[in-house]
Amino acid sequence: MSEGAAKKEEKPRKFQAIRGTRDILPPETALWNRVEQTAHEVFATFGFGEIRVPIFEPTELFARAVGSDTDIVSKEMYTFESSEVPNLVELRTYYLSSEYAEDVFVGGSKDTVDLLSFAVKVVDEFENRALPQTSENLALVDDFLKKVSQIDATRSERADVLNPFREVLHNFVRSVQLGDSTTLRPEATASVCRAYIEHNMQQLPQPVKLYCIGPMFRRERPQKGRYRQFYQIDAEVLGGSDAPAIDAEVIEMVMTFFERLRLEGVQLDINCIGDKNCRPKYVELLRAELSKVKDKLGPDSQRRIETNPLRVLDSKVKEEQSIIEKLPRIGDHLCEDCAAHYAAVKRELDLRGVKYHENWRLVRGLDYYMRTTFEITAKGLGSQNAVCGGGRYDGLVELLGGPPTKGIGFAIGEDRLILSLLETGHSPLATRHSPLLYIAWMGEKAYATAIRAAKNLRNAGFRVELPPVEQKFGKALGQADKLGACFALILGDNEVSSGEWTLKTLADGKQEKLRESDLVEHLKKQL
Numbered sequence: 001m002s003e004g005a006a007k008k009e010e011k012p013r014k015f016q017a018i019r020g021t022r023d024i025l026p027p028e029t030a031l032w033n034r035v036e037q038t039a040h041e042v043f044a045t046f047g048f049g050e051i052r053v054p055i056f057e058p059t060e061l062f063a064r065a066v067g068s069d070t071d072i073v074s075k076e077m078y079t080f081e082s083s084e085v086p087n088l089v090e091l092r093t094y095y096l097s098s099e100y101a102e103d104v105f106v107g108g109s110k111d112t113v114d115l116l117s118f119a120v121k122v123v124d125e126f127e128n129r130a131l132p133q134t135s136e137n138l139a140l141v142d143d144f145l146k147k148v149s150q151i152d153a154t155r156s157e158r159a160d161v162l163n164p165f166r167e168v169l170h171n172f173v174r175s176v177q178l179g180d181s182t183t184l185r186p187e188a189t190a191s192v193c194r195a196y197i198e199h200n201m202q203q204l205p206q207p208v209k210l211y212c213i214g215p216m217f218r219r220e221r222p223q224k225g226r227y228r229q230f231y232q233i234d235a236e237v238l239g240g241s242d243a244p245a246i247d248a249e250v251i252e253m254v255m256t257f258f259e260r261l262r263l264e265g266v267q268l269d270i271n272c273i274g275d276k277n278c279r280p281k282y283v284e285l286l287r288a289e290l291s292k293v294k295d296k297l298g299p300d301s302q303r304r305i306e307t308n309p310l311r312v313l314d315s316k317v318k319e320e321q322s323i324i325e326k327l328p329r330i331g332d333h334l335c336e337d338c339a340a341h342y343a344a345v346k347r348e349l350d351l352r353g354v355k356y357h358e359n360w361r362l363v364r365g366l367d368y369y370m371r372t373t374f375e376i377t378a379k380g381l382g383s384q385n386a387v388c389g390g391g392r393y394d395g396l397v398e399l400l401g402g403p404p405t406k407g408i409g410f411a412i413g414e415d416r417l418i419l420s421l422l423e424t425g426h427s428p429l430a431t432r433h434s435p436l437l438y439i440a441w442m443g444e445k446a447y448a449t450a451i452r453a454a455k456n457l458r459n460a461g462f463r464v465e466l467p468p469v470e471q472k473f474g475k476a477l478g479q480a481d482k483l484g485a486c487f488a489l490i491l492g493d494n495e496v497s498s499g500e501w502t503l504k505t506l507a508d509g510k511q512e513k514l515r516e517s518d519l520v521e522h523l524k525k526q527l
């Protein structure tokens, strides 16, 4: 091998962010902070308090809340088995891999011997209570122990003794649950409801208004505005009342927030999808009508006739649009209570001056919704143009083992919100608050003074750049320019011994002499 080739091989791997994830860099992060700060401010004026919930939760929480048949739960969750016993999950993967079997199985029984000792370890850990003590695990362990008691322990290394048990061992090791199934949160509503129950929040003054900001994870096909790690600003109202004014106020809050950010092209779509009394009848009617036109629908919609006919209404397939427009509409099939609730929500929105667009095809992709649903779109986003989705979910807290509770909320896709702001000309630089001051210093004494000056200026709220190594003044001023500094503070031997510092305004080159004690006040006047 040539020297060049050897060197090439040694080159360390360059890493890249995993598909669907990305780094958010300055200056864009300044805009993210401004958006989040605005959320804190606006939401506080509506009486919301911030909640921070874990990034991972039991898989079952999301399966139960969002629904096992939804795309999110059935296809998109990042789920892993998290065992209390180190390496147990990895060892199982290894022992069950074909790679391992090929490595050790040469007509003998080494793989079965290894599998047997692994299975015995699993049983021990189960008995030490380090594995989930579920009824399924208990039954598996009992059955396994019964079967392996037939192995002659004195000859258990021999292939002819062990091989008949190969299948039993494989089945046990494959099926036993080594740890709790855990999932990176795909959304926050389920976690907020879990927290409401866990902390007995029904005992607090009702309703409880909470919001939460942070990353969510869904294994979707990445594209503009769609990521596998994305950020939501989520708000929930939980309590005993489903008064239509609560629906309207939640919507008013998110619209106020968007207005405050000067988000452009905002359109609010609303709908009422009924409740457990009227929706099932409508879904059956829809299914029957869809079956009549099945042949004219694409494969996705055909499948959904069986699994979830409501989702057909979501279809963006061009050829299906004229068919969908002729389908029965939920609005004509609401029960009296749902119809009255919907009418009242609209009245409450009118009272608040919130403009909306009724969209009977707005069904949401999560199972917990009932009655009010809404979605907000904005400019500059292409096909992934929903910046916010939400709705009412009475009964969800009960479904998760809590007391009967009403709920409504929304989540804003923060990535899309930022994208829309950037596409419509909001500069992240405009969010920088204080001017930058560059300290050009030369000499050891000047350095000590520069450190002191930096500390005082930063305490006063100025952004200060203090070069870590000495530079000639010319170079330092060039650097200050490149960084977009407004001022340069020049500290050399002369300045330190006279106590008169030089402050240069970079835009016009003006230089002034100042005493240390006057510097902060002088700069504040220039803001």
Ligand code: HAM
Binding pocket: 186, 187, 188, 189, 218, 220, 225, 226, 227, 228, 230, 231, 232, 234, 235, 236, 366, 386, 387, 388, 389, 390, 391, 392, 393, 408, 409, 410, 411, 412, 413, 414, 415, 416
């Ligand atoms: P969702 O409609 O699944 O609802 O998500 C809300 C918003 O999150 C979407 O409108 C979109 O802006 C953003 N979003 C969703 N998936 C992605 C993705 N892969 N990449 C970028 N942005 C995305 C919920 O999550 C409900 N928990 C909302 C809710 C709260 N309902 C009641 N309370």
